[in-house]
Amino acid sequence: MASSRPTEGTHFIAHKGTFRLFGLTLGDCIKFFFGGNAVVSVVVLALITIFLFREGAGFFGENRENLEVYRQAGLEYVDYIRTQQDDHTALTRYLSDLRVRQVNYLTQQKKLSLAAANAALAGFDTFADQYGDAVEPIRTLVSDLTEQATAIKEKFTVTEDRKTQRAQLLAAGQTEAAAKIETVPIDFVAELKPILGTLPAYREAAAEFSRRLNAVIATAPAMPEPALQARLERFKELNAEYLAGFPSVLRNLESWDFRAPVPASRAFTSFLFGHEWRTASFWQDWYGVIPLLVGSIMVSVVALVLAVPLGVGAAVYVNQIASPFEQRLIKPSIEFISAIPSVVLGFFGIAVLGQLLRALSQVPGLAWVPGFPYAERLNILTAGCLLAFIAVPTIFTLAEDALNNVPRAFTEASFALGATRLQTVVKIIVPASLSGIISAVLLGLGRVIGETMVVLLCAGNRIAIPDFTAGLAVITQPVHTMTGIIAQEMGEVVQGSIHYRALFMVGLVLFFLSLGINYVAQGIVRRYRISIG
Amino acid sequence: MVTSAPSLMETRPSASVRHPTVAAPATGAAVAPAGATLVDIDQLDFFYGALQALHGVTLGIENRKVTAFIGPSGCGKSTLLRCLNRMNDLIDGARVAKGMIKIRGIDIHRPDVDVIELRKRVGMVFQKSNPFPKSIHENITYGLKLQGQTNKARLDEVVETSLRGAALWDEVKDRLHTSGLGLSGGQQQRLCIARALAVEPEVILMDEPCSALDPVATAKIEELIQELRTRFTIVIVTHNMQQAARVSDKTAFFYLGKLIEYADTRTIFMNPAHAQTEAYVSGRFG
Ligand SMILES: Nc1ncnc2c1ncn2[C@@H]1O[C@H](COP(=O)(O)OP(=O)(O)OP(=O)(O)O)[C@@H](O)[C@H]1O
Ligand SMILES: [Mg+2]
Numbered sequence: 116m117a118s119s120r121p122t123e124g125t126h127f128i129a130h131k132g133t134f135r136l137f138g139l140t141l142g143d144c145i146k147f148f149f150g151g152n153a154v155v156s157v158v159v160l161a162l163i164t165i166f167l168f169r170e171g172a173g174f175f176g177e178n179r180e181n182l183e184v185y186r187q188a189g190l191e192y193v194d195y196i197r198t199q200q201d202d203h204t205a206l207t208r209y210l211s212d213l214r215v216r217q218v219n220y221l222t223q224q225k226k227l228s229l230a231a232a233n234a235a236l237a238g239f240d241t242f243a244d245q246y247g248d249a250v251e252p253i254r255t256l257v258s259d260l261t262e263q264a265t266a267i268k269e270k271f272t273v274t275e276d277r278k279t280q281r282a283q284l285l286a287a288g289q290t291e292a293a294a295k296i297e298t299v300p301i302d303f304v305a306e307l308k309p310i311l312g313t314l315p316a317y318r319e320a321a322a323e324f325s326r327r328l329n330a331v332i333a334t335a336p337a338m339p340e341p342a343l344q345a346r347l348e349r350f351k352e353l354n355a356e357y358l359a360g361f362p363s364v365l366r367n368l369e370s371w372d373f374r375a376p377v378p379a380s381r382a383f384t385s386f387l388f389g390h391e392w393r394t395a396s397f398w399q400d401w402y403g404v405i406p407l408l409v410g411s412i413m414v415s416v417v418a419l420v421l422a423v424p425l426g427v428g429a430a431v432y433v434n435q436i437a438s439p440f441e442q443r444l445i446k447p448s449i450e451f452i453s454a455i456p457s458v459v460l461g462f463f464g465i466a467v468l469g470q471l472l473r474a475l476s477q478v479p480g481l482a483w484v485p486g487f488p489y490a491e492r493l494n495i496l497t498a499g500c501l502l503a504f505i506a507v508p509t510i511f512t513l514a515e516d517a518l519n520n521v522p523r524a525f526t527e528a529s530f531a532l533g534a535t536r537l538q539t540v541v542k543i544i545v546p547a548s549l550s551g552i553i554s555a556v557l558l559g560l561g562r563v564i565g566e567t568m569v570v571l572l573c574a575g576n577r578i579a580i581p582d583f584t585a586g587l588a589v590i591t592q593p594v595h596t597m598t599g600i601i602a603q604e605m606g607e608v609v610q611g612s613i614h615y616r617a618l619f620m621v622g623l624v625l626f627f628l629s630l631g632i633n634y635v636a637q638g639i640v641r642r643y644r645i646s647i648g
Numbered sequence: 649m650v651t652s653a654p655s656l657m658e659t660r661p662s663a664s665v666r667h668p669t670v671a672a673p674a675t676g677a678a679v680a681p682a683g684a685t686l687v688d689i690d691q692l693d694f695f696y697g698a699l700q701a702l703h704g705v706t707l708g709i710e711n712r713k714v715t716a717f718i719g720p721s722g723c724g725k726s727t728l729l730r731c732l733n734r735m736n737d738l739i740d741g742a743r744v745a746k747g748m749i750k751i752r753g754i755d756i757h758r759p760d761v762d763v764i765e766l767r768k769r770v771g772m773v774f775q776k777s778n779p780f781p782k783s784i785h786e787n788i789t790y791g792l793k794l795q796g797q798t799n800k801a802r803l804d805e806v807v808e809t810s811l812r813g814a815a816l817w818d819e820v821k822d823r824l825h826t827s828g829l830g831l832s833g834g835q836q837q838r839l840c841i842a843r844a845l846a847v848e849p850e851v852i853l854m855d856e857p858c859s860a861l862d863p864v865a866t867a868k869i870e871e872l873i874q875e876l877r878t879r880f881t882i883v884i885v886t887h888n889m890q891q892a893a894r895v896s897d898k899t900a901f902f903y904l905g906k907l908i909e910y911a912d913t914r915t916i917f918m919n920p921a922h923a924q925t926e927a928y929v930s931g932r933f934g
């Protein structure tokens with residue numbers, strides 16, 4: 116000891132805290148360690164954002180090309196006529212529905228046997244069949260045109276593939292091999308000639324079609340009941356509207372020009388407002404985010420409707436009413452839920468909850484519930500229930516925090532004025548922490564909308580906008596979600612392809628949605644802090 | 649002393665039946681003459697868990713007088729005050745071990761006493777002003793609405809009389825529907841007093857109501873107490889000797905959970921019986 120003690124004063128001062136690593140003192144090391152970590156996380160976040168943008172941005176260019184091919188190869192032209200055909204199909208579906216209603220009426224009200232009812236509807240069936248067959252001239256035309264347009268597109272795709280192949284070879288320095296690959300530029304004018312040449316044929320077919328429709332509609336048999344008759348009249352109206360639309364189809368065809376440029380905004384709007392997400396189709400791929408967005412939102416709304424009362428109610432109970440023993444029991448149990456891996460929850464949803472809910476929906480006594488009974492085990496409701504389960508811990512924990520932050524002075528003042536505990540909770544504590552509770556709900560929403568595994572497994576994965584005309588029953592329909600589609604398709608797409616970039620765009624939409632939700636939630640929290648002050 | 653029918657029990661007619669006003673306070677107060685003992689504290693022992701905060705306190709608080717509790721920090725003034733409206737019930741482990749508190753002869757710890765009713769009768773103003781994060785109007789009507797009062801004209805009337813009673817009306821009459829938190833500290837404290845007045849208590853407990861206020865606001869509150877003393881029984885805890893001397897009729901001096909001396913304020917300050925009291929009021933310790 117004594118020997119190690121420095122002998123001179125200066126030495127003593129210099130000796131103190133001289134531990135240095137690469138010329139840094141311990142304090143510096145600690146500072147740089149934490150500072151470094153903070154910088155790394157910011158950098159990683161920035162990189163993720165940049166990467167998302169970079170990969171997604173290419174989408175618009177490619178989508179525009181995609182839409183240009185759609186036009187140049189004549190697919191757009193054919194789709195005008197196809198839409199006409201599809202609208203007719205929708206009308207025939209209306210007739211099928213009408214037939215079902217008539218059968219119901221005849222068997223239930225008139226007590227006819229099924230065979231007798233069918234026999235009574237023979238006249239209607241002839242009418243419906245004739246109505247359905249009237250489209251024949253158009254149908255033939257469409258199927259011819261479809262073949263031709265597909266062929267043009269095919270040619271174009273092959274040429275494009277060759278071009279990329281050659282470019283790759285050139286890049287690799289194999290000039291000879293590259294020279295061997297021929298690329299014949301496609302002469303769209305020539306290719307499209309046969310398609311455009313069908314215009315007179317279309318005119319004739321359309322005229323024939325409308326003549327037949329008019330003839331058939333005149334033979335519509337009378338309905339056995341006023342309500343059904345009203346439906347038939349409605350059908351006649353729809354038919355008249357449909358026929359009135361013929362000239363505009365023709366106008367579209369006549370004025371159609373494959374050289375007309377596709378506006379750049381179309382690449383954007385067809386994504387953001389597109390109603391169809393169809394990939395790897397033989398005809399035309401569409402990348403419209405709406406069905407996925409609607410799916411995500413529907414699932415989240417159902418989840419919140421279930422999770423908010425549960426989470427907030429539990430928070431109020433634990434914070435204000437529960438005994439210390441209950442608190443010790445309930446709080447960790449709810450918080451434990453967030454430790455369950457979501458894939459396990461999804462599995463539970465498929466194996467148990469989906470079955471259970473469907474079985475429940477088929478209980479006769481519950482038929483009054485909108486959408487009950489249903490057959491699809493995996494749907495918005497199943498996924499929503501599971502997501503609610505995921506959102507509850509978030510909402511519970513944050514809402515409980517908000518309740519805790521209500522100053523004790525408010526509670527005491529309320530009690531001192533003769534309020535009961537319940538009155539104090541309802542009139543003082545909940546209102547005072549309302550903004551905190553709202554932000555808890557929003558953060559729960561953020562949690563739910565970003566959840567992937569559960570929706571992928573349990574939402575049913577049907578890419579279509581659910582049918583909102585069903586009212587509340589819409590929640591028993593399957594949907595696909597933004598997170599689900601990314602998880603499902605990202606592994607299979609070719610890197611750099613339009614489909615790949617479209618998925619990135621979906622990711623970006625999700626990113627901004629979550630960002631927006633968080634931003635709003637934080638804004639509310641900030642205001643809330645000030646107001647309690 | 650028992651001067652009126654048991655009034656704290658649940659069996660009494662509900663509060664919404666009576667319509668007292670600030671000007672003509674609670675029925676009982678009119679019967680009991682000023683100076684009669686209203687609150688009777690008898691041999692009270694009080695514990696926070698294992699910690700004994702009050703030791704055998706015996707004290708009679710007189711009707712329509714201002715009683716001041718003084719004493720060094722931690723001597724149990726707030727504890728005793730909060731016993732009077734049973735606010736200590738909210739604290740885990742807090743309990744009265746021995747003795748009793750009678751208000752108008754009724755033991756307030758009796759099981760059939762309705763604590764909600766008790767707190768309506770014994771209002772409280774806290775050390776730190778604590779208006780609710782609601783409008784001034786809602787702050788004042790809070791207690792009445794709890795009692796089921798919904799008549800808007802009646803509520804407006806109470807808002808005005810209470811605010812006038814708390815000498816705040818002229819300052820806030822144009823902003824009744826703005827937040828109570830937007831007032832100055834002194835105004836907030838007077839708002840809290842008005843809020844307590846609105847439910848027509850007989851007794852108002854004030855725990856250091858001026859400790860967070862500047863001298864001007866303090867003077868206003870003291871003036872207010874002078875006005876209120878004719879209609880209410882007031883118990884005030886204060887660390888300010890001048891304040892105790894100015895506003896109170898009687899003063900109780902506590903030390904380490906014991907009541908050392910209780911007498912007319914004049915006596916306590918001019919001619920205390922105990923050396924400790926003398927030392928404390930003259931500022932030699934505490
Ligand atoms: N909630 C509580 N839990 C446990 N002990 C408490 C609690 N409140 C007060 N005490 C204790 O009881 C004793 C009396 O406290 P009290 O608050 O009544 O003092 P006081 O006279 O009001 O002091 P001050 O003038 O500082 O307000 C103190 O020893 C205090 O530590
Ligand atoms: Mg105190």
